[in-house]
Amino acid sequence: MLNIILGGAPGSGKGTISELISKEYGLEHLSTGDVLRAEIKSGSALGQEIGDLISKGNLVPDAKMIDLLEHFLDGLAPDCKGVIFDGFPRTLQQAKALTEMLARRNMDAVMMDLFAEEQVIIDRLINRGKKSGRADDNLETIKKRLSVYHAETQPVSAYYVGEHKYFYINSNINPDYTFAQIQTIVKLLN
């Protein structure tokens, strides 16, 4: 199995690159942001709660996210070739929980961490907001999301460095260049 955790700030290219990876290697793509947005769209009480958090640039509580992951992993087909985790883990607690959840299923994962300059990220997200209409792609919320990323999510990178499961990816240039780096690493892992 090839299980890849795609790290990186909002706007670093996780969604775009996940699509390319999942096509090339036939992996399941779990985007926690997409799952949460579907819950919001359903109009459930939980969706409303989540919608308030996301539109302000805050994270959804760890316990809810870990439950969501447990549920997702339970639903994987036995012949699944692997998973791209896009948007999870976003905190150290989520990272440790993921290690345990995977170990219980005889699985593990490596992190590929996408890096782009802050101004590149802001430009990408503002542009995306014009097309997607996402409630959190406005300058004020983007800045909040970036500060949450630095405070809560960056420690996750150090965690995977410590686990010797960490790869740095330059995501400043374009999707092809980003994807080429990932293909090289996947070859080396096999």
Ligand code: ADP
């Ligand atoms: P981006 O990477 O552009 O911020 P996502 O679609 O991955 O977009 O996430 C959108 C929002 O969904 C996040 O800002 C956060 O509020 C929520 N979210 C997604 N994944 C998680 C997670 N693992 N833990 C907590 N909140 C999450």
